[in-house]
Amino acid sequence: MITIALDAMGGDHAPRAEVEGAVLAARELDVRIHLVGIEAALKQELGRHRHRGLPIEIVNATEVVTMSDSPAHAFRRKKDSSLHVAARLVRDGKADALVSTGNTGAVMTVARFVLGMLPSVDRPALAGAFPNMKEKISVILDVGANVDSKAEQIEQFAVMGEIYYRSIWGVKRPRIALLSIGEEEMKGNEVTRETFNLLKQSTLNFVGNVEGRDVFRGDVDVIVCDGFIGNIALKISEGLVEHIGGMLKKAIKSSLKSQIGYALSKKAFDDFRARTNYSEVGGAPLLGVRGVTVIGHGRSNPVAIKNAMRVAAELFRSRVNEKIDQELSAVAVAARG
Amino acid sequence: MITIALDAMGGDHAPRAEVEGAVLAARELDVRIHLVGIEAALKQELGRHRHRGLPIEIVNATEVVTMSDSPAHAFRRKKDSSLHVAARLVRDGKADALVSTGNTGAVMTVARFVLGMLPSVDRPALAGAFPNMKEKISVILDVGANVDSKAEQIEQFAVMGEIYYRSIWGVKRPRIALLSIGEEEMKGNEVTRETFNLLKQSTLNFVGNVEGRDVFRGDVDVIVCDGFIGNIALKISEGLVEHIGGMLKKAIKSSLKSQIGYALSKKAFDDFRARTNYSEVGGAPLLGVRGVTVIGHGRSNPVAIKNAMRVAAELFRSRVNEKIDQELSAVAVAARG
Numbered sequence: 212m213i214t215i216a217l218d219a220m221g222g223d224h225a226p227r228a229e230v231e232g233a234v235l236a237a238r239e240l241d242v243r244i245h246l247v248g249i250e251a252a253l254k255q256e257l258g259r260h261r262h263r264g265l266p267i268e269i270v271n272a273t274e275v276v277t278m279s280d281s282p283a284h285a286f287r288r289k290k291d292s293s294l295h296v297a298a299r300l301v302r303d304g305k306a307d308a309l310v311s312t313g314n315t316g317a318v319m320t321v322a323r324f325v326l327g328m329l330p331s332v333d334r335p336a337l338a339g340a341f342p343n344m345k346e347k348i349s350v351i352l353d354v355g356a357n358v359d360s361k362a363e364q365i366e367q368f369a370v371m372g373e374i375y376y377r378s379i380w381g382v383k384r385p386r387i388a389l390l391s392i393g394e395e396e397m398k399g400n401e402v403t404r405e406t407f408n409l410l411k412q413s414t415l416n417f418v419g420n421v422e423g424r425d426v427f428r429g430d431v432d433v434i435v436c437d438g439f440i441g442n443i444a445l446k447i448s449e450g451l452v453e454h455i456g457g458m459l460k461k462a463i464k465s466s467l468k469s470q471i472g473y474a475l476s477k478k479a480f481d482d483f484r485a486r487t488n489y490s491e492v493g494g495a496p497l498l499g500v501r502g503v504t505v506i507g508h509g510r511s512n513p514v515a516i517k518n519a520m521r522v523a524a525e526l527f528r529s530r531v532n533e534k535i536d537q538e539l540s541a542v543a544v545a546a547r548g
Numbered sequence: 549m550i551t552i553a554l555d556a557m558g559g560d561h562a563p564r565a566e567v568e569g570a571v572l573a574a575r576e577l578d579v580r581i582h583l584v585g586i587e588a589a590l591k592q593e594l595g596r597h598r599h600r601g602l603p604i605e606i607v608n609a610t611e612v613v614t615m616s617d618s619p620a621h622a623f624r625r626k627k628d629s630s631l632h633v634a635a636r637l638v639r640d641g642k643a644d645a646l647v648s649t650g651n652t653g654a655v656m657t658v659a660r661f662v663l664g665m666l667p668s669v670d671r672p673a674l675a676g677a678f679p680n681m682k683e684k685i686s687v688i689l690d691v692g693a694n695v696d697s698k699a700e701q702i703e704q705f706a707v708m709g710e711i712y713y714r715s716i717w718g719v720k721r722p723r724i725a726l727l728s729i730g731e732e733e734m735k736g737n738e739v740t741r742e743t744f745n746l747l748k749q750s751t752l753n754f755v756g757n758v759e760g761r762d763v764f765r766g767d768v769d770v771i772v773c774d775g776f777i778g779n780i781a782l783k784i785s786e787g788l789v790e791h792i793g794g795m796l797k798k799a800i801k802s803s804l805k806s807q808i809g810y811a812l813s814k815k816a817f818d819d820f821r822a823r824t825n826y827s828e829v830g831g832a833p834l835l836g837v838r839g840v841t842v843i844g845h846g847r848s849n850p851v852a853i854k855n856a857m858r859v860a861a862e863l864f865r866s867r868v869n870e871k872i873d874q875e876l877s878a879v880a881v882a883a884r885g
Contacts, residue, residue: 316730343791344791344794344795355729358729358736358737358738359737359738390780391776392692392695392775392776392779392780392783393653399695399776400695400696400774400776401695401696403776422779422780422783423779423780423781423782423783423784423785423786423787424783424784424786424787424790425787426784426787426788427787427788427790427791428787437737438729439728439729439736439737439740439777440776440777440780442729442759442760443727443729443759443760443777443780443781444760444780444781444784445760446729446759446760446761447760447761447763447781447784447785447788448760448784448788449760449761450760450761450762450763450764450765451763451764451784451785451788451789452788452792453761453764454680454681454764455789455792457681458681471809472808472809472810472811473809474809477806477809
């Protein structure tokens with residue numbers, strides 16, 4: 212059975228949402244959970260659920276990383292935080308995967324430096340999942356672990372993204388694309404033109420550049436870019452979904468007739484909302500570190516937290532890290548050869 | 549009266565939409581229009597409207613730039629295209645502003661090299677308008693005229709954007725922000741950190757970094773970034789609006805009850821659609837070139853084309869180019885001093 216170390220103090224609704232998510236995961240998934248955080252608070256929350264016999268164990272941690280802590284501060288000054296303790300459980304082999312809905316920058320830093328990097332990986336990449344028009348998922352990476360990435364690093368993101376997509380969505384030859392500002396090879400900036408050249412020569416199923424508007428089209432599976440770009444893409448999407456939701460609500464409230472209309476079509480809207488809810492997808496893995504790490508949105512509800520644990524378990528089960536290290540070592544050998 | 553040179557062969561629905569847009573503009577705005585393109589086609593389209601007495605004059609051009617022409621090809625090999633002829637009318641003082649809904653890359657290249665740059669401007673910038681939650685407009689620039697911009701160039705975008713926003717939306721001290729991946733000064737990549745430093749020291753009303761999700765919040769008026777980033781932001785937004793519209797349609801069609809609901813709330817939806825229709829805003833000005841240039845979306849309908857002409861007329865009337873040149877000369881003098 213897979214063991215997950217859950218940082219139970221990280222999210223905006225911690226530890227309540229985390230504890231409920233852990234209970235759901237322990238019931239529905241084949242996982243054992245180390246619930247890491249302030250023991251008294253966790254015991255109290257756990258007491259709200261029927262948990263007897265569930266494979267959940269509380270691991271005490273005396274500190275909490277907050278959303279306003281800088282990654283450096285969280286890493287250096289809060290060594291007994293739930294995040295650090297959870298990461299050390301993975302490092303020491305007592306858990307197979309780390310899941311946190313905390314401060315993304317802090318989780319990335321702690322994971323990177325407590326767990327360390329896979330030997331063949333230059334930089335870790337955060338892989339965000341975007342629901343697309345084909346009702347599938349397109350993965351974009353990096354969505355914020357790095358800035359100013361070099362072409363060789365973005366090529367590594369492509370290899371990691373390919374293995375991740377294959378493992379989680381069962382697609383044998385995921386279509387890989389490069390995010391740019393035009394389809395032609397020449398379009399883009401210096402780094403994307405160099406990256407295009409590397410990807411073209413690789414053994415990946417590279418289909419070329421995609422533009423921002425193609426991200427949701429579902430014609431490609433994995434989209435690579437520098438983390439600054441990917442983060443802007445992710446946050447713009449989240450902001451726009453929120454904005455459109457708000458406009459829709461306001462438009463509907465503007466007349467009695469449309470309120471009746473809304474009541475009649477409520478189910479359709481609920482479906483729609485569920486599908487634009489990016490956190491439902493279940494968190495973004497931080498690929499390239501030594502140990503499975505999945506970061507959920509700070510606003511995750513218990514279902515999203517359970518889904519993040521499901522993704523973590525699948526990543527461990529399908530040996531994604533071993534595959535990444537093998538393939539990138541082979542690429543490195545080929546490059547030297 | 550202001551004279552506009554309209555490239556009537558550029559858009560996806562050219563010349564029909566352009567001619568109808570010109571008729572609307574001639575009726576509703578205080579402008580004279582040079583309708584530039586294949587004379588026979590324009591005459592025929594114009595014949596579909598009551599146009600006697602309207603200040604519209606056809607100017608013949610024998611070639612057409614297509615969406616698949618490379619900017620270089622369009623610029624060097626199609627000197628008698630409607631785009632070139634319209635640009636030359638502005639260069640030669642026969643028109644005050646250039647409006648095109650054609651191939652964006654080609655329009656930018658032709659405008660830049662036929663009209664030339666304002667002496668104090670290093671690079672032109674395309675300013676995209678984003679409707680925000682406060683029911684106002686936030687302008688992002690550059691949305692694709694440049695890639696790999698330097699900090700000093702992005703600072704110029706801020707000055708140009710400020711003047712544009714002030715002139716068109718009448719806000720005295722527009723709030724200027726830098727698009728980045730965190731609010732703190734230290735967040736971002738090398739270029740944004742340098743740009744932050746320059747903007748902090750400027751006389752602009754600089755309010756700091758904004759993240760992707762804040763773009764729609766309406767707390768800032770002008771958002772600056774490199775053109776690669778801005779183009780991704782714009783295209784992602786367009787793609788997502790289309791995607792959400794599609795999902796909504798599908799969700800509603802899924803049951804009879806929600807179809808009735810939809811019929812009852814139709815007006816609300818129409819309002820909503822109009823407000824998420826980015827082309828309604830009326831085209832993006834290319835700031836920094838010598839001569840007012842406004843680029844509309846290729847899919848512009850006649851109303852959008854009229855709106856692009858309205859924006860062009862306002863830019864000319866408020867002497868945006870003179871102001872840009874003055875302020876940037878002053879900045880350059882101060883920097884040397």
